[in-house]
Amino acid sequence: GAVVSQHPSRVICKSGTSVKIECRSLDFQATTMFWYRQFPKQSLMLMATSNEGSKATYEQGVEKDKFLINHASLTLSTLTVTSAHPEDSSFYICSARDTQGGPLHFGNGTRLTVT
Amino acid sequence: QKEVEQNSGPLSVPEGAIASLNCTYSDRGSQSFFWYRQYSGKSPELIMFIYSNGDKEDGRFTAQLNKASQYVSLLIRDSQPSDSATYLCAGSLNSGYSTLTFGKGTMLLVSP
Numbered sequence: 001g002a003v004v005s006q007h008p009s010r011v012i013c014k015s016g017t018s019v020k021i022e023c024r025s026l027d028f029q030a031t032t033m034f035w036y037r038q039f040p041k042q043s044l045m046l047m048a049t050s051n052e053g054s055k056a057t058y059e060q061g062v063e064k065d066k067f068l069i070n071h072a073s074l075t076l077s078t079l080t081v082t083s084a085h086p087e088d089s090s091f092y093i094c095s096a097r098d099t100q101g102g103p104l105h106f107g108n109g110t111r112l113t114v115t
Numbered sequence: 116q117k118e119v120e121q122n123s124g125p126l127s128v129p130e131g132a133i134a135s136l137n138c139t140y141s142d143r144g145s146q147s148f149f150w151y152r153q154y155s156g157k158s159p160e161l162i163m164f165i166y167s168n169g170d171k172e173d174g175r176f177t178a179q180l181n182k183a184s185q186y187v188s189l190l191i192r193d194s195q196p197s198d199s200a201t202y203l204c205a206g207s208l209n210s211g212y213s214t215l216t217f218g219k220g221t222m223l224l225v226s227p
Contacts, residue, residue, distance in 0.1 A: 106158045111156075
């Protein structure tokens with residue numbers, strides 16, 4: 001089955017630093033990947049759609065200069081949280097689907113804690 | 116505003132019973148629907164997807180879709196304590212399964 005690998009699974013950083021999260025599709029190619037954020041006891045909220053070879057599409061209210069997305073290849077998308085603050089602490093989850101079609105599969109998520 | 120609505124629960128059922136999870140959606144253009152299970156602190160995992168009216172069965176799980184009434188349901192037969200999790204319903208506008216709109220999820224508790 002389709003496997004999406006996300007790294008790191010957990011990161012603690014100090015306020016003002018930047019954190020990079022990687023999302024890889026291991027056994028399929030993904031033209032499009034999606035980045036979600038989930039606060040405790042809340043649903044998944046789509047942050048942005050990552051498009052291979054072009055700019056990401058951000059959802060309303062998501063700062064593109066704060067959450068930098070790079071989708072340089074068909075198997076890798078990265079999300080960089082720049083100048084992180086405590087309110088950015090959340091569970092970040094990427095997802096992808098095969099370019100051949102099929103449902104979305106999720107990575108294991110990254111729990112970010114900003115102190 | 117495209118919305119997917121779910122009762123937050125918790126839905127409590129005894130072990131061995133049938134758990135019925137429901138979901139309604141507002142966008143009549145939605146074509147495909149997905150049920151994900153999410154354990155606390157973990158990422159969602161796909162259980163089933165359905166895009167045709169009627170029932171779709173996979174093991175202990177049955178997904179039901181009624182496009183006229185705009186609802187989707189998930190039945191879990193012979194519920195087990197390990198089924199205790201939050202179940203997320205999601206809809207997609209097209210059969211290409213692109214951007215999903217998620218409901219807030221229903222927490223299911225299966226007691227031994």
